[in-house]
Amino acid sequence: MNDESLLSAYVDDELDATTRAEVEARVAESDELRVVLDDVRAMRSVVRGLPDVTAPAGFWERMLAADADEVVSLADERRRRRPRTRWSFAGAAAAAAIIGVAAIPQQEPVQPRLATLTQSHSDRASLDNDVVINLAGVVVSQDLAP
Amino acid sequence: MIGTRRARPALAVVIVATTVWLPAVHAGAGTPDRAERLLKRAREVSAEGSYAGIVEVTWRDDTGTTQSQRTIAQGVEGTFVIGMGVQSSHGVGDERFTKGEGDPTHAEAGSGAKKAPAPGAAWELEVVARRRVAYRPAVVIAARDDDGRTRAKFAVDRETGQLLRRAVLNRSGDVVRVVEFVAINTTDDDSPRPQTEVAVGVGGVGEAPVAIDDVPSRFTVREEMGGYRLLGRYQHPDGGIQHYYGDGLFTLSVFQSEGVVAWDALPDGDPASIEGLRSRVYSTASGTIVVWGQDGLVMTVIGDGPRDQVMAAVADVSGRADEGSWLDDAVDFVLGPFDWE
Numbered sequence: 001m002n003d004e005s006l007l008s009a010y011v012d013d014e015l016d017a018t019t020r021a022e023v024e025a026r027v028a029e030s031d032e033l034r035v036v037l038d039d040v041r042a043m044r045s046v047v048r049g050l051p052d053v054t055a056p057a058g059f060w061e062r063m064l065a066a067d068a069d070e071v072v073s074l075a076d077e078r079r080r081r082r083p084r085t086r087w088s089f090a091g092a093a094a095a096a097a098i099i100g101v102a103a104i105p106q107q108e109p110v111q112p113r114l115a116t117l118t119q120s121h122s123d124r125a126s127l128d129n130d131v132v133i134n135l136a137g138v139v140v141s142q143d144l145a146p
Numbered sequence: 147m148i149g150t151r152r153a154r155p156a157l158a159v160v161i162v163a164t165t166v167w168l169p170a171v172h173a174g175a176g177t178p179d180r181a182e183r184l185l186k187r188a189r190e191v192s193a194e195g196s197y198a199g200i201v202e203v204t205w206r207d208d209t210g211t212t213q214s215q216r217t218i219a220q221g222v223e224g225t226f227v228i229g230m231g232v233q234s235s236h237g238v239g240d241e242r243f244t245k246g247e248g249d250p251t252h253a254e255a256g257s258g259a260k261k262a263p264a265p266g267a268a269w270e271l272e273v274v275a276r277r278r279v280a281y282r283p284a285v286v287i288a289a290r291d292d293d294g295r296t297r298a299k300f301a302v303d304r305e306t307g308q309l310l311r312r313a314v315l316n317r318s319g320d321v322v323r324v325v326e327f328v329a330i331n332t333t334d335d336d337s338p339r340p341q342t343e344v345a346v347g348v349g350g351v352g353e354a355p356v357a358i359d360d361v362p363s364r365f366t367v368r369e370e371m372g373g374y375r376l377l378g379r380y381q382h383p384d385g386g387i388q389h390y391y392g393d394g395l396f397t398l399s400v401f402q403s404e405g406v407v408a409w410d411a412l413p414d415g416d417p418a419s420i421e422g423l424r425s426r427v428y429s430t431a432s433g434t435i436v437v438w439g440q441d442g443l444v445m446t447v448i449g450d451g452p453r454d455q456v457m458a459a460v461a462d463v464s465g466r467a468d469e470g471s472w473l474d475d476a477v478d479f480v481l482g483p484f485d486w487e
Contacts, residue, residue, distance in 0.1 A: 115248030118448055131221065
């Protein structure tokens with residue numbers, strides 16, 4: 001993962017304890033990483049504060065089909081524009097959030113319903129595999145319920 | 147006389163050939179072809195046969211404790227019920243309904259599903275023994291991986307073709323999960339069909355997941371992972387996506403939904419790390435479950451095969467397949483005197 005992805009995963013609490021500690025140590029030592037971390041948090045905060053908007057039909061497909069040459073490296077941009085950083089980035093972030101909020105999924109905490117997913121998997125497996133062997137496991141208590 | 151002299155070498159050839167061929171035919175009892183035929187037949191019997199029995203599920207949980215529970219199974223020509231009351235699975239033809247610890251679930255065969263690979267596609271199969279299982283005469287089939295290690299054993303009823311037992315082994319050869327009949331009666335097809343408590347559209351059974359051909363690219367995962375082959379993709383009523391795989395003997399699903407993992411709301415499980423990504427692993431009666439978050443998606447993999455093979459699939463899904471040795475740390479955990487031949 002690059003630094004931005006790592007910090008994004010850090011903010012989303014997706015890192016294991018070891019990696020999290022490593023990230024915190026690096027952030028403590030690097031002014032640049034602290035700035036990036038602040039930016040990521042600011043972006044998350046702006047996005048979370050906005051209402052849900054449904055993306056227009058085909059939005060994702062159009063975005064993903066865009067010419068790769070048009071993709072801009074945020075890291076390069078950040079370095080290039082460093083002198084005007086905070087306000088310009090905050091403004092850009094807010095504008096991007098307002099214009100493109102529909103394209104950025106809300107990062108809501110989701111609890112995978114393990115018992116239900118296990119049942120769904122076993123139902124499917126029993127359609128082309130042994131019925132008893134595939135379904136007996138889900139009808140005994142497994143302590144997977146929330 | 148000349149003819150007689152010429153006949154002698156020919157007779158010798160026949161004798162030698164017979165001497166070599168007959169043992170070969172006998173040895174053929176243990177060949178992959180026979181094992182594969184037995185397993186294919188067992189699937190048909192399971193779906194369409196008539197039986198009633200007690201099934202025991204034994205597995206090693208996340209704490210290393212061996213758990214064992216029994217339930218009942220009854221089937222008559224494609225209509226079956228496994229379990230009882232609030233924890234039961236029901237099948238009628240190509241439909242399945244399950245009521246368990248989770249919400250009621252529903253599945254239909256659908257036309258979009260690809261055919262599962264043959265049992266021997268990814269495994270070396272061999273008939274290795276004869277023994278009695280659930281008081282029935284059975285043959286035992288071993289499934290070996292590419293390294294020649296036995297990773298599963300199947301006991302098939304020699305008379306009815308019913309699969310009586312499946313044992314999954316870890317890389318060290320220890321049995322870690324068994325589903326088996328401990329008693330079974332083969333019933334007549336004229337027997338009363340089991341009373342399925344749930345019928346289509348009633349009894350709290352929701353919509354079945356819908357087969358889909360394509361998913362947005364951020365939900366895309368590989369069509370082949372190790373020996374697993376993608377057999378179908380399904381959109382669930384809650385918006386989640388299921389990628390369903392099979393390798394001929396075992397199955398695996400990758401579930402994806404948008405968001406970040408609410409770790410505090412999950413059962414404890416076995417904390418693990420997939421090259422820096424926080425994850426949690428569960429060893430259950432149904433198989434291995436792995437949960438992690440990645441790129442704004444909550445990922446849940448459920449597989450009934452050997453744990454290390456499920457974890458290898460997780461490595462493929464997460465893109466961490468080539469990055470490290472975490473697999474070795476994650477796969478073989480607590481072992482104990484839990485064995486079956």
